[in-house]
Amino acid sequence: MDDQTLLKVENLETRFISGETIIRAVNDVSFTVKKGKTIGLVGESGSGKSVTVHSITQLLPPLGKITGGRITYIKDGKEIVLNKIQKNGKTMRSIRGKEIGMIFQDPNTSLNPVYTIGNQVMENIIHHEKVTKKQAAEKALHILNSLGIPNVRSRIHEYPHQFSGGMKQRVGIAMSMVGNPKILIADEPTTALDVTIQLQILELMKNIQGEYGTSIIFITHNLGIVAHMADEIGVMYMGRIVEYGFTRQVLTSPKHPYTEALLQSVPYVGMNKQARLKTIKGNTPDPAALPEGCTFAPRCEYATEACNVYPDEFHLGGGHKVSCWLHKEREEQLG
Ligand SMILES: Nc1ncnc2c1ncn2[C@@H]1O[C@H](COP(=O)(O)OP(=O)(O)OP(=O)(O)O)[C@@H](O)[C@H]1O
Ligand SMILES: [Mg+2]
Known part of the structure; x- marks a missing residue:
């Protein structure tokens, strides 16, 4: 090998x-x-x-x-x-x-409709890393921004249904990349x-x-x-x-x-x-x-x-x- x-x-x-x-x-x-x-x-x-x-x-x-x-x-x-x-x-x-991270065909599979986008990415970061809530929030902003989500600071307070399919898939990728x-x-x-x-x-x-x-x-x-x-x-x-x-x-x-x-x-x-x-x-x-x-x-x-x-x-x-x-x-x- x-x-x-x-x-x-x-x-x-x-x-x-x-x-x-x-x-x-x-x-x-x-x-x-x-x-x-x-x-x-x-x-x-x-x-x-x-x-x-x-x-x-x-x-x-x-x-x-x-x-x-x-x-x-x-x-x-x-x-x-x-x-x-x-x-x-x-x-x-x-x-x-x-x-091993996963991205699925339907981004809804990786997103929960009842939580805001920001919350879900943050929770995922906290699940993977020993960080404070504040650090997780900063990291979530950074990741979503680098994946091309516009107006991140306001959009992280939105729910999945407020995002287009392409934007949801960007979030899906963000979620899968959190653990590097x-x-x-x-x-x-x-x-x-x-x-x-x-x-x-x-x-x-x-x-x-x-x-x-x-x-x-x-x-x-x-x-x-x-x-x-x-x-x-x-x-x-x-x-x-x-x-x-x-x-x-x-x-x-x-x-x-x-x-x-x-x-x-x-x-x-x-x-x-x-x-x-x-x-x-x-x-x-x-x-x-x-x-x-x-x-x-x-x-x-x-x-x-x-x-x-x-x-x-x-x-x-x-x-x-x-x-x-x-x-x-x-x-x-x-x-
Ligand atoms: N839950 C299941 N129960 C029984 N058979 C299943 C199940 N999931 C998949 N299969 C069978 O396993 C085989 C392979 O399915 P698989 O889902 O891996 O195909 P695929 O190549 O991913 O197809 P697609 O392009 O449609 O996603 C198929 O014959 C399918 O019927
Ligand atoms: Mg398949």
């Missing part, structure tokens, strides 16, 4: 078990989060992006359970296996929010916002990263946003990372048929204007009854008999990895 690694997810497997029904929401997922870098997780709805990050913070919904793999957080050179400690014990509580987390998990943080506001929020996150060296796990459906934000990308399909690599490799030279189809199905900044958008044929399979082999095979135009067995992960050089039999020979040539 190098000293740049902050978090390792290895062969993570998370399931929802209800009677006879088992949903394999996350299946054999591995990636590492490095200091100051952004990893993007992309994929269609239901591909397991949120369940992956909720597994990291141990905030899974009631029926969700990690059934395999390891999630290791490295704190001051010491490894803490997050899925082996009590999910509401002291260590986990000291990691959640303080080491090393890793920020952002689950579709701008999906609910207008395009121009989205860009402002993304710039804000980049500025924070530049200033504090924060690592980010960024979840989105939007390939344009992931191209803008991420250093490395994991493309998820039906609970698995099917392709992984540096953003440029994956977006300009996709190797998995699913990534290729995804790129052809959504518009994104920089795409060839003449390119026609295609839809990915077929539907995603029932998550409670996944096919034995490659889960994308039923929709894949290159599928062969080989795909009845789930493909190995092939390493294509430069960190680019793909789980697709089409690349077996390619890897053999690379030796």
Whole structure:
């Protein structure tokens, strides 16, 4: 392990078990989060992006359970296996929010409608730091101001419903940054916002990263946003990372048929204007009854008999990895 690694997810497997029904929401997922870098997780709805990050913070919904793999957080050179400690014990509580912050799609999730904005940010500061109320108030003003909330001194007395969506999301980011987390998990943080506001929020996150060296796990459906934000990308399909690599490799030279189809199905900044958008044929399979082999095979135009067995992960050089039999020979040539 190098000293740049902050978090390792290895062969993570998370399931929802209800009677006879088992949903394999996350299946054999591995990636590492490095200091100051952004990893993007992309994929269609239901591909397991949120369940992956909720597994990291141990905030899974009631029926969700990690059934395999390891999630290791490295704190001051010491490894803490997050899925082996009590999910509401002291260590986990000291990691959640303080080491690993979270920003959600709906900023209302992190705000309480009955308290003023100022109060909530202050309470959060007091929860994380040994400071007086006065110091907390000053710090709250400073953070909100640096996140671009105008007229902070009067606006901290307002309630969440008096703030626009973009302003609420700025407050959500402020709340998540209070403990100076090393890793920020952002689950579709701008999906609910207008395009121009989205860009402002993304710039804000980049500025924070530049200033504090924060690592980010960024979840989105939007390939344009992931191209803008991420250093490395994991493309998820039906609970698995099917392709992984540096953003440029994956977006300009996709190797998995699913990534290729995804790129052809959504518009994104920089795409060839003449390119026609295609839809990915077929539907995603029932998550409670996944096919034995490659889960994308039923929709894949290159599928062969080989795909009845789930493909190995092939390493294509430069960190680019793909789980697709089409690349077996390619890897053999690379030796
Ligand atoms: N509380 C739950 N109970 C049962 N199954 C769930 C629950 N939450 C998620 N799942 C299942 O886990 C799988 C992964 O869901 P997840 O929410 O991680 O997808 P996602 O990639 O975040 O999708 P989206 O882009 O829509 O947010 C899906 O099959 C989903 O149906
Ligand atoms: Mg989600």
